[in-house]
Amino acid sequence: MVQKLEYLKESPSQTAGPYVHIGCTPNFTGIEAYGGDLGATMKTGPVKGTEITVKGTVYDGMGMPLRDAMIEIWQADSNGLFASANETRGDADPNFTGWGRSAGDMNTGEFTFETIKPGSVPFPDGRPQAPHITAWIVARGINIGLHTRIYFEDEAEANAIDPILTRIEHQNRIPTLLAKPEGEGVYRFDIHLQGPLETVFFDI
Amino acid sequence: MSLIKQTGGFVPRDRDWQPDALTPPYKTSLKRSPQAALLSFPTTLSEETSPVFGHNLIGELDNDLILNHAQPGESAIGPRIIVHGRVLDEMGRGVPGALLEVWQANAGGRYRHKKESYQAALDPNFGGCGRTITAEDGSYEFRTIQPGPYPWPNGMNDWRPAHIHFSVFGHGFAQRLITQMYFEGDPHIKLCPIVGVLKSQEAVDALTAPLDMHRTVPMDSRAYKFDIVLRGQRQTYFENRKEGL
Numbered sequence: 423m424v425q426k427l428e429y430l431k432e433s434p435s436q437t438a439g440p441y442v443h444i445g446c447t448p449n450f451t452g453i454e455a456y457g458g459d460l461g462a463t464m465k466t467g468p469v470k471g472t473e474i475t476v477k478g479t480v481y482d483g484m485g486m487p488l489r490d491a492m493i494e495i496w497q498a499d500s501n502g503l504f505a506s507a508n509e510t511r512g513d514a515d516p517n518f519t520g521w522g523r524s525a526g527d528m529n530t531g532e533f534t535f536e537t538i539k540p541g542s543v544p545f546p547d548g549r550p551q552a553p554h555i556t557a558w559i560v561a562r563g564i565n566i567g568l569h570t571r572i573y574f575e576d577e578a579e580a581n582a583i584d585p586i587l588t589r590i591e592h593q594n595r596i597p598t599l600l601a602k603p604e605g606e607g608v609y610r611f612d613i614h615l616q617g618p619l620e621t622v623f624f625d626i
Numbered sequence: 627m628s629l630i631k632q633t634g635g636f637v638p639r640d641r642d643w644q645p646d647a648l649t650p651p652y653k654t655s656l657k658r659s660p661q662a663a664l665l666s667f668p669t670t671l672s673e674e675t676s677p678v679f680g681h682n683l684i685g686e687l688d689n690d691l692i693l694n695h696a697q698p699g700e701s702a703i704g705p706r707i708i709v710h711g712r713v714l715d716e717m718g719r720g721v722p723g724a725l726l727e728v729w730q731a732n733a734g735g736r737y738r739h740k741k742e743s744y745q746a747a748l749d750p751n752f753g754g755c756g757r758t759i760t761a762e763d764g765s766y767e768f769r770t771i772q773p774g775p776y777p778w779p780n781g782m783n784d785w786r787p788a789h790i791h792f793s794v795f796g797h798g799f800a801q802r803l804i805t806q807m808y809f810e811g812d813p814h815i816k817l818c819p820i821v822g823v824l825k826s827q828e829a830v831d832a833l834t835a836p837l838d839m840h841r842t843v844p845m846d847s848r849a850y851k852f853d854i855v856l857r858g859q860r861q862t863y864f865e866n867r868k869e870g871l
Contacts, residue, residue, distance in 0.1 A: 428718075429716045429717060429718075429858065430714060430715075430716050430717075430718055431640070431643055431716070431828075431829075431832060431855060432639065432640065432643070432644070432716060432803075432855050432857050433803060433805050433832060433854045433855045433856070434643065434644055434645060434805060434824050434829045434832055434833060435644055435645060435803060435804060435805055436645070436791075436805045436806040436820060436821075436823070436824075437652075437804075437820060437823075438791065438793070438804045439791060439806075440739075440741060441729065441737045441739045441741075441742065441791075442729070442791070442793075442804070443739065444729040444737060444738060444739055444753075444754050444755050445728055445754075445755045445757075445791055445793060446727055446729075446793055448729075448753070448755045451738075451740065452738075452740060453695070453738055453753045453754070453755060455688075455694070455695075455753065455755055456685065456688065456757070457685075460679075460727075482657040482658050483656075483657035483659075483661075484657050488658070490741070494802070496672070496675075496676070496677065496799045497672075498671075498672070504671065504672075504675035505677065505678070506675035506676055506678060506797075507678045507723070507797065508674065508675055508676075508797055508798070509671075509675055520677060521676075521677035543670070543671050543672055544670075544671070545670055546635070546668060546670055551670065554672065556672050556673065556799055558799070558802055560804055561658065562654050562658075563652070563654030563655045563656075563657070563658035563659075564647070564655070564658050564659075565645040565646065565649060565652070565655060565659075565823050566644050566645055566647065567802060567803070567804060568660070569673075569800075571672075585667075586665075586667055589665070589667060590665060592662075595662075615657075615658050615659070615660060616657060616658070616659060616660055616661055617661070620660055620661060620662050621660075622662070622665055623660050623662075623664050623665070624664060624665050624666070624667065625638075625639065625641065625664035625665065625666040625667075626636075626666075626667060626668075626669050626670075626673045626800055
């Protein structure tokens with residue numbers, strides 16, 4: 423008998439269910455708690471960089487908007503630094519949390535994040551990654567949270583050499599990862615869970 | 627012990643152990659599951675970093691669901707329990723500073739949510755949400771009432787087992803996890819299509835909290851123990867190897 427590998431198994435995921443908002447955005451669902459919902463604002467003061475709005479809707483395989491999803495985003499500041507305890511490269515903008523959470527609009531499901539355009543973050547081998555925002559989607563019917571990335575259509579040069587985008591086998595799916603400019607400082611990033619327009623989701 | 631700097635990337639998620647996206651007996655998954663393969667790549671800084679939530683975020687009653695929505699002098703109705711455990715990584719190390727958010731129905735199986743229409747009554751002294759941050763050794767605890775089972779429109783007569791939802795942040799966004807805790811001995815566990823997305827009895831057991839008489843407070847509250855395991859992070863020794871592997 424060889425030695426035993428004694429690693430623990432990751433806790434299995436389960437759906438967030440239709441009432442995820444009770445726990446994660448209680449004020450949104452009418453339960454006054456915590457003095458406000460966590461992740462409702464990403465700016466705690468004047469921020470460095472270009473302020474932008476990212477909007478979008480999550481659609482199911484029938485093209486219906488999800489009105490019970492929760493979307494979280496995580497991103498670097500305008501210098502490509504994360505407001506994280508394990509950021510070792512320097513100090514991130516102290517007025518920018520880098521993390522946002524949205525339950526979407528109660529009637530339309532449209533989510534909105536008031537954020538900033540992230541700077542470039544290096545890939546493990548040192549190559550620059552194009553500016554991107556990590557997004558994580560949970561909802562009723564989703565058994566394990568879906569990871570994707572929001573890139574920007576107007577960063578064509580950076581996108582063309584991004585180590586992740588260039589790895590995608592079906593290059594015709596890249597537009598599903600690009601937020602499209604929609605007016606001054608506003609980008610639209612719709613997410614399609616299933617079907618011909620399906621967003622690229624990551625196993626990271 | 628404080629946060630250890632570990633930037634060796636996260637161990638890949640075991641997709642043979644985690645539930646699939648498409649699980650037809652859980653009907654909503656049919657049109658909410660991606661059909662294309664997931665794009666795999668080793669974690670980068672974007673996934674190895676995560677927001678920091680300080681202990682000063684947490685209010686005095688945030689981890690006490692018996693009292694945090696109750697009128698002064700009153701408390702929620704139902705079996706009083708303590709839920710406690712540790713947040714660990716796959717290597718068995720405690721994860722300090724992890725934010726846990728929990729939510730649940732009341733003792734009658736009724737959620738405080740405007741889209742919920744189950745006829746069981748709301749408890750005016752129960753909100754159903756709580757949160758806490760793990761200590762230096764990864765341990766946590768909160769106090770609540772044991773939730774009741776509730777019916778849901780999936781099959782003709784499906785009932786969820788009693789459960790508490792958990793949302794967990796680790797030290798990297800790649801560890802982000804939402805799951806559910808079940809209670810030892812609940813006969814609904816083996817009937818439930820959502821539990822049924824789990825691929826083995828071992829996985830079901832990993833989400834089932836045993837009654838813990840050691841932590842039960844006599845004449846006050848019973849206790850259940852629920853450990854949570856997040857993805858492990860590799861050490862940094864081979865950090866500059868190509869691909870970080």
